[in-house]
Amino acid sequence: xxxxxxxPRHKITKRGQNVxxxxxxxxxxxRLYWYRxxxxxxxxxxxxxxxxxxLEKSRLLSDRFSxxxxxxxxxxxxxxxxEQGDSAMYLCASSLGAGIYSGNTIYFGEGSWLTVV
Amino acid sequence: GQQVMQIPQYQxxxxxxxxxxxxxxxxxxxxxxxYKQRPGGHPVFLIQLVKSGEVKKxxxxxxxxxxxxxNSSLHITATQTTDxxxxxxxxxxxxxxxxxxxxxxxxxxx
Numbered sequence: 558x559x560x561x562x563x564x565p566r567h568k569i570t571k572r573g574q575n576v577x578x579x580x581x582x583x584x585x586x587x588r589l590y591w592y593r594x595x596x597x598x599x600x601x602x603x604x605x606x607x608x609x610x611x612l613e614k615s616r617l618l619s620d621r622f623s624x625x626x627x628x629x630x631x632x633x634x635x636x637x638x639x640e641q642g643d644s645a646m647y648l649c650a651s652s653l654g655a656g657i658y659s660g661n662t663i664y665f666g667e668g669s670w671l672t673v674v
Numbered sequence: 675g676q677q678v679m680q681i682p683q684y685q686x687x688x689x690x691x692x693x694x695x696x697x698x699x700x701x702x703x704x705x706x707x708x709y710k711q712r713p714g715g716h717p718v719f720l721i722q723l724v725k726s727g728e729v730k731k732x733x734x735x736x737x738x739x740x741x742x743x744x745n746s747s748l749h750i751t752a753t754q755t756t757d758x759x760x761x762x763x764x765x766x767x768x769x770x771x772x773x774x775x776x777x778x779x780x781x782x783x784x
Contacts, residue, residue, distance in 0.1 A: 590771070592774075597777075598776055598777075599678075599762050599774030599777050600762070600764075600774045601774070605771055613771060648716060662707075662719045663707070663719065663764075664719065665716045665718070667716050
């Protein structure tokens with residue numbers, strides 16, 4: 558399968574624990590996005606990488622959230638000291654972008670469901 | 675900041691009826707994309723519109739981008755049970771990121 562893959566698909570954690578999600582984008586894609594989606598809502602932008610550089614981070618993203626893409630390939634999203642409000646599906650997406658107006662298709666992964674109890 | 679709204683929130687139709695969802699942005703968009711998400715699934719890209727007044731068709735689906743590039747619509751002709759899901763528009767202003775609307779959930783009764 559050459560699509561966007563995410564791991565783990567499901568995670569249940571106790572409040573206060575740290576969790577980390579991994580995303581492997583489509584291999585030739587230079588852009589990688591993290592979104593969060595709760596039931597009944599559209600995906601909400603969290604952060605975006607072009608290659609290894611984190612170019613934008615949502616104002617909604619608290620200091621407990623950190624994302625990395627160290628070699629410009631896979632990415633990790635870590636949530637520290639999880640809270641019940643962090644329960645959501647965390648979606649990773651990738652695209653191939655040639656410029657600011659390229660507007661290339663974004664391909665989403667299956668998502669990682671987080672439940673904080 | 676940029677806001678994207680969609681109406682209706684829910685739509686129940688009888689199989690064979692038409693369906694339309696509308697998307698409105700608070701700011702002028704450089705382009706807009708439409709996605710479909712099946713229950714329990716992830717968003718799947720349908721189409722991208724870039725030009726003012728653009729209309730694109732995919733079989734029974736017709737997508738339109740407004741002249742002012744602030745609104746868009748998706749129309750499905752003669753719905754089928756396979757059309758069930760939530761349809762999201764995602765608009766991009768002249769930044770790098772797409773802002774998703776809240777979606778329109780379509781159910782089709784056989």
